[in-house]
Amino acid sequence: QQQVRQSPQSLTVWEGGTTVLTCSYEDSTFNYFPWYQQFPGEGPALLISILSVSDKKEDGRFTTFFNKREKKLSLHIIDSQPGDSATYFCAASPNSNNRIFFGDGTQLVVKP
Amino acid sequence: EAAVTQSPRNKVTVTGGNVTLSCRQTNSHNYMYWYRQDTGHGLRLIHYSYGAGNLQIGDVPDGYKATRTTQEDFFLLLELASPSQTSLYFCASSDAGQSSYEQYFGPGTRLTVL
Numbered sequence: 602q603q604q605v606r607q608s609p610q611s612l613t614v615w616e617g618g619t620t621v622l623t624c625s626y627e628d629s630t631f632n633y634f635p636w637y638q639q640f641p642g643e644g645p646a647l648l649i650s651i652l653s654v655s656d657k658k659e660d661g662r663f664t665t666f667f668n669k670r671e672k673k674l675s676l677h678i679i680d681s682q683p684g685d686s687a688t689y690f691c692a693a694s695p696n697s698n699n700r701i702f703f704g705d706g707t708q709l710v711v712k713p
Numbered sequence: 714e715a716a717v718t719q720s721p722r723n724k725v726t727v728t729g730g731n732v733t734l735s736c737r738q739t740n741s742h743n744y745m746y747w748y749r750q751d752t753g754h755g756l757r758l759i760h761y762s763y764g765a766g767n768l769q770i771g772d773v774p775d776g777y778k779a780t781r782t783t784q785e786d787f788f789l790l791l792e793l794a795s796p797s798q799t800s801l802y803f804c805a806s807s808d809a810g811q812s813s814y815e816q817y818f819g820p821g822t823r824l825t826v827l
Contacts, residue, residue, distance in 0.1 A: 633814055644803050644818030645756070690755060699744045699809050701816060705755035
């Protein structure tokens with residue numbers, strides 16, 4: 602059973618545009634939601650994360666929003682740059698056993 | 714910053730072959746993980762460990778064994794490799810009990826089973 606569902610599977614945006622990735626989950630015990638960024642040939646790396654006590658977290662051009670009632674979260678990238686081209690993974694964790702459940706990823710291409 | 718290294722970076726074997734993937738982390742993290750990454754499936758957890766001698770089963774453990782020999786070293790063993798195990802394998806580590814549950818990933822091992 603897929604614990605974390607992510608969409609879209611792939612996305613192309615123009616440089617300077619806004620990218621929006623979405624994610625949903627089912628397990629109410631999840632309370633930690635990280636987003637990982639992966640460039641070709643590298644392992645994933647933490648981009649931004651949010652706890653369920655918050656509804657928004659911002660880090661430069663990257664903002665993640667969390668909706669506990671709807672069990673949904675999103676990642677917004679403003680002023681998207683070609684260097685943002687990567688695969689983005691939404692993830693969720695109950696924080697009780699150090700397990701993180703990953704979505705299937707979104708492959709983002711930012712065209713100049 | 715945590716450092717996680719994996720070896721080999723690339724491996725080709727034949728069906729029925731015996732393969733060992735190695736992972737070492739140098740920041741004394743408690744937890745270590747083995748994932749496989751396949752197109753359309755994201756990252757799937759194979760096995761993980763919270764210390765030397767400990768092993769926990771992940772979501773896709775069939776056909777894999779793992780062993781955590783020290784705090785630093787975690788091995789993934791494929792004793793009878795099959796073509797379905799052709800994949801990109803990642804090791805990761807994290808530090809339990811901290812405010813952050815960030816997992817630090819290695820660079821990956823690409824395994825091809827012919």
